[in-house]
Amino acid sequence: MSHDAHELAAALLPDGSELTVRLADLADAEVALELMHAAFRARPVVGEAPEALGDDLASVRARIAHGTGYLAFIDGVPAGLVMAARQLGAMRLGRVGVLPRFREQGIASFLVGVVLEHLAASGEEHVHLLARKEFPQILAWWAKHGFAPDDEEGNCIVMARSLPVAVEVPDADAMRALGERLAGVLRAGDLIIASGDLGAGKTTLTQGIGAGLGVVGPVISPTFVLSRVHPAQGDGPALVHVDAYRLGSFAELEDIDLEESLDTAVTLVEWGAGVAEGLAPGRLEIDIRRGIDPEDETRWVFLTPIGPRWSRTALAEAAQAVPGVRAPASRAGRTPKTPEETP
Numbered sequence: 001m002s003h004d005a006h007e008l009a010a011a012l013l014p015d016g017s018e019l020t021v022r023l024a025d026l027a028d029a030e031v032a033l034e035l036m037h038a039a040f041r042a043r044p045v046v047g048e049a050p051e052a053l054g055d056d057l058a059s060v061r062a063r064i065a066h067g068t069g070y071l072a073f074i075d076g077v078p079a080g081l082v083m084a085a086r087q088l089g090a091m092r093l094g095r096v097g098v099l100p101r102f103r104e105q106g107i108a109s110f111l112v113g114v115v116l117e118h119l120a121a122s123g124e125e126h127v128h129l130l131a132r133k134e135f136p137q138i139l140a141w142w143a144k145h146g147f148a149p150d151d152e153e154g155n156c157i158v159m160a161r162s163l164p165v166a167v168e169v170p171d172a173d174a175m176r177a178l179g180e181r182l183a184g185v186l187r188a189g190d191l192i193i194a195s196g197d198l199g200a201g202k203t204t205l206t207q208g209i210g211a212g213l214g215v216v217g218p219v220i221s222p223t224f225v226l227s228r229v230h231p232a233q234g235d236g237p238a239l240v241h242v243d244a245y246r247l248g249s250f251a252e253l254e255d256i257d258l259e260e261s262l263d264t265a266v267t268l269v270e271w272g273a274g275v276a277e278g279l280a281p282g283r284l285e286i287d288i289r290r291g292i293d294p295e296d297e298t299r300w301v302f303l304t305p306i307g308p309r310w311s312r313t314a315l316a317e318a319a320q321a322v323p324g325v326r327a328p329a330s331r332a333g334r335t336p337k338t339p340e341e342t343p
């Protein structure tokens with residue numbers, strides 16, 4: 001299939017249909033308006049009707065022109081949307097909706113994941129949204145996506161989160177250089193969870209981390225051994241390199257006795273998302289993505305620090321200083337294009 005320049009991500013759903021996400025342009029205003037009305041009409045109404053029902057073609061065009069619209073399609077059929085617009089120096093999400101017949105398939109999660117990565121890759125540092133107080137399930141859903149209550153506005157809670165540090169890595173050497181630089185901010189006790197498809201570059205990045213820590217190599221894919229310990233050559237921490245691809249659960253991960261080395265080593269778990277989080281109270285999540293064009297070897301690396309041990313600023317400084325690695329220009333604090341960009 002062909003991909004246009006506005007297409008951001010594609011995935012196969014369990015039933016074989018294709019989920020795609022792309023940026024909206026002005027020609028999509030009608031589709032976006034229909035999605036808003038259909039998605040929001042289906043919501044439980046408490047108090048006033050949802051504001052999205054008050055949108056018309058002109059207001060949707062203005063939203064697209066002054067912000068960023070993201071549309072999800074299933075086999076080409078419009079299925080969901082998110083609008084983002086700058087407000088008070090940070091991006092605010094609004095109009096997040098999926099059509100009722102496409103719900104319960106993880107489409108909203110996928111869409112929001114793509115939106116957060118796109119905003120991070122565009123140089124945004126923070127994102128927030130308004131969630132109505134009366135819907136605790138919706139607040140919990142956003143919490144699952146890394147948002148936390150930050151403030152209140154009328155009958156809404158302001159849910160906010162930092163965006164991952166994003167860098168563009170053109171080739172394998174730059175990926176190793178990135179790992180080497182990241183090693184400079186790592187210390188004993190750190191847990192890193194690396195995600196990304198097969199061949200994304202998780203092991204290549206780990207090789208750089210190993211080199212930067214000065215551990216005994218070589219760092220290779222641990223696929224057949226589950227876990228390999230690379231002792232330090234100097235006084236630094238060891239590197240414990242784990243492949244959780246075949247592990248189905250935290251219990252199985254516990255069987256390989258990582259706890260023992262956790263405090264004295266840097267522990268990096270490939271394929272650890274959803275399995276290894278319980279190992280430590282905080283972690284650095286590293287997600288590596290290829291673009292939608294299979295010919296393009298560029299990777300996007302997203303660094304998400306979780307817990308008080310990490311400083312987003314220190315990570316950004318380290319990652320963005322690597323030769324060959326491109327960082328998006330920071331947009332934080334830029335003044336809004338218009339005073340009325342509120343979704």
Ligand code: ADP
Binds near residue numbers: 199201270298
């Ligand atoms: P994973 O551990 O995620 O399965 P690997 O690191 O083992 O992936 O493999 C990545 C492969 O892609 C290597 O052969 C590497 O040389 C190649 N490659 C090409 N471009 C890049 C890039 N920009 N970043 C990382 N690896 C790249």
Ligand code: MG
Binds near residue numbers: 203
């Ligand atoms: Mg690997």
